[in-house]
Amino acid sequence: MKPKILIIDDEENIRFGFEMILADQGYDVMTAIDYDSALKIISDKELDLIISDIILGSHSGIDFLHEIKTRKLHCPVIMITGEPNIQTSTDAVRLGAFDYIPKPIRKETLLRITSHGLQHKKLLDTKIQMEEDNLRIRHNMEAIFRSxxxxxxxxxxxxxxxxxxxxxxxxxxxxxxxxxxxxxxxxxxxxxxxxxxxxxxxxxxxxxxxxxxxxxxxxxxxxxxxxxxxxxxxxxxxxxxxxxxxxxxxxxxxNLERELKERNQFHRIIGKSHRMQKIYALLENLSDTDSTVLITGKTGTGKELIADAIHHNSTRKGKPFVKVNCSALSENLLESELFGHVKGAFTGAVKNREGRFQMADQGTLFLDEIGDVSPLIQLKLLRVIQEKEIERVGDSTPMKIDVRVIAATNCNLKEKIKTGAFREDLYYRIKVVDIPVPSLSERREDIPLLINHFLGIFNTRFKKQINGLSNEVVTAFMNYPWPGNIRELEHTMEHGFVLCQGQTMLFDHLPVEIKEYSGTQKPVCSGKKSVNKDDILNALEKAYWNKSQAARLLGIGRRTIYRKIKEYKILDPTK
Ligand SMILES: Nc1ncnc2c1ncn2[C@@H]1O[C@H](COP(=O)(O)OP(=O)(O)OP(=O)(O)O)[C@@H](O)[C@H]1O
CATH class of the missing domain: 3.30.450.20 (PAS domain)
Known part of the structure; x- marks a missing residue:
């Protein structure tokens, strides 16, 4: 676009002469004879340069500068005068005239000042553009900042x-x-x-x-x-x-991250309740330690499963995981079972035999029912845990072993310590980390998840396609106290699988205790206390003295029922 220049002068030869010279240079030139016609032009057009005489009839060039300033026009104005004086030149400069030049003006001077004036206009335009850009950016930034x-x-x-x-x-x-x-x-x-x-x-x-x-x-x-x-x-x-x-x-x-992290399962342990999340977190922390662990909880709560998870989540996972049920054997047998014996150590010891500690070397030994071991075995266990060496029965030479010990019990060891039945020093040795496992009745929210878990297992085992449980069954499960905990739930599901021929497990498929409980709302045996002598006798009678079946009815393990029979000195009338 051609730069637009306005020439204001009452002398025609100046207007005409300037116009000729500047148009010749390619500028778009306009002329005005007086103040009013100049005002009309500046109202209509955007100009790049104004060259104005200082005397404009009734008005002066200084009035014109005033007007330019008032209108905030960014157009350089060059004042020219035939009668230069200090007053007009200072006024012109004060009002922002770009230049002040006395007449006569030669062609070269006109071209030079025009070129300077237009350059100045360009700079002004750039500056104004930058200011506008800055303002826009600032407003945008403020809007972003606010929102x-x-x-x-x-x-x-x-x-x-x-x-x-x-x-x-x-x-x-x-x-x-x-x-x-x-x-x-x-x-x-x-x-x-x-x-x-x-x-x-x-x-x-x-x-x-x-x-x-x-x-x-x-x-x-x-x-x-x-x-x-x-x-x-x-x-x-x-x-x-x-x-x-x-x-x-x-x-x-x-919070969402935390919820996502909440697991439904850890290793083979199923459960999403808060209590189980705490156990999972503890198990995770235990993965890189070698600490001795004591797992406590009622029968069937999953203590063995937890011991298994600890081992398989630890650095010992490729090594043996050996289990011993301490309540199942007499003192002598347990001693030899745990520590091994040498040939001739006792009658019947016809050859050397490796004990469980030796078998578990580099790995983990799970001592189940630790609360039932005799004082002699307790002392020996204390020594092994402290010294990390064993003495086989019949041999006084100690053998170094590297075994992590995990113990479990469903009895109150503190009570046993009070009555002198359990060594306090051994208790503290094994209880370096304590994992109390909640009963199923304390985490009922896990029941639906466990139901699904067992549905999957038994559908595979029984080659059936049972899709779910009737509402009545689910209600019965949610209300039942589950004294035998998850083992009892597992056995109940197994019972239902045997009887159920359709796709939904119905109330009729449930074992009698659960049906009875559902009817009376009274537990066969309370979920809070463990199975008592009467419960065992009832179950044995119902099961015609078949101990495994009686254990199943009670929802306890086979080992537990044997222990209880021994404890309550129950005699089998069929023998
Ligand atoms: N959280 C669980 N998820 C899935 N199965 C479980 C869970 N807890 C227990 N079970 C199942 O219940 C049964 C009993 O578990 P486990 O033997 O670990 O219990 P326990 O507390 O060691 O019992 P006891 O004290 O009678 O020896 C097992 O078949 C086990 O797989």
Whole structure:
């Protein structure tokens, strides 16, 4: 586009002469004879340069400059005069004239000042454009700053708050205008203020501090987790101006993450209840330790399964996992079973025999029912755990072994310590880590998950396709106290699988105790206390003294029923 130039002069030869010269240079030239016609042109056109005489009939060129200024036109004006004087020249300069030139004006002078004037206009245009751009950017930035959900605080080098957005108010609970200009470190708040360190560190290192995750510990917003980012504010990438802190609330995200992490299963253990999550977390922590573990809980709660998970989740997983049921054997047999014996150690010891400790070397030994071992075995176990060496029966030479011991019991060892039946020193040796396993009645929310688990297992085992349980069965399961815990649930499902020929397990397919309980709402034996002598006798009678079947009816293990029969001195009338 051709630059537009306006020439204002009442002398026709000047107007005509300038127009000829400038048009010849390719400029778009307009002329005005007086003030009024000049005003008309500047109202209609956008000009790049004005060359104006200082005397314009009834008005002066100075009045014209005034008008240009009032209208905020960014067009350089060159004043020309036939009668130069100090007053008009100072007025012209004061009112922003670009140049002030006395007549006569030679062609070269006209071309030179025109070229200067147009260059100045270009610079002015660029400057105005930049200012407009800056303003636009600033407005955009302010809109972004205001609409951000993340809290943003900028501070200067002395940690004084330059600006903070509205989100800071919600996140940090302090009014934004109250903090502007104040030292960020000295603002009184009720939170833990860990963010100050991020800002201080950013200012000190002049480096971005990324993703610093903290809990705000705010009394009004407990559990608020935020991600902090500190970045240096620099001018031209060199001069430090301060720092900016971005606070992102990730509480919801963290909670979702936590929920996702909650597992339905750990190794072969099924359960999603809070109690089981705690156990899973403990098992995970145990994976890289070699600590002795004591698992306590009622019969059938899954103690053996937990021991198995500990071993298979540990560095010993490729090595043997050996189990011993301490209640099943007499003292002598258990001693030889645990520590082994040499040929001739006792009558019948016809050859050397490896004990379970030796078999478990490098691996894990699971001592089930530890509460039932005799004082002699307790002493020997204490020595093995302390010295990490065994003495075989009939041999006094100690043998080094490397075994992790996991013990389990369903009896109250503390009570046994009180009555002198269990050594306190052994108790503390094995209870380095204690895992109390909840009864099924304490985690009923796991029942549906366990039902599904056993449906899968038994469908495969029985080659059936039972899709689910009737509502009545589910209700009965949810209400039943499950004294035999998960083992009893497992056996109940197995019972149902045997009887069920369709696709849904019905109430009729359930064992009598559950049906009876459902009818009377009275437990066969209370979920809180363990099976008593009457329960055992009832079950044995119902099962025609078949101990495995009686154990099944009670939902306890075979080993447990044998132990109970021994404990209650129950005699079998069929023998
Ligand atoms: N959380 C569980 N998920 C799946 N199956 C389980 C769970 N807990 C126990 N079981 C099953 O229940 C039965 C009994 O479990 P386990 O033998 O581990 O119990 P226990 O507490 O050691 O019993 P006891 O004290 O009578 O020896 C097993 O068949 C086991 O697989």
């Amino acid at each position: 951000l959900k993340d809290g943003v605080v900028t501070v200067d080098k002395a940690l004084r708050v330059i600006e903070a957005n509205e989100a800071v108010k919600d996140l940090c609970r302090f009014p934004v205008k109250d903090i502007t200009g104040k030292n960020f470190g000295e603002i009184q708040t009720r939170c833990s203020r860990s963010c100050i360190n991020v800002l201080k560190k950013t200012l000190k290192t002049q480096k971005t501090i990324n993703e610093f995750r903290i809990e705000c510990r705010h009394p009004d917003k407990p559990g608020q987790i935020v991600l902090l980012t500190g970045s240096p504010l620099r001018h031209n990438d060199i001069k430090s101006l301060g720092a900016v802190l971005v606070v992102r609330d990730i509480t919801r995200l963290t």
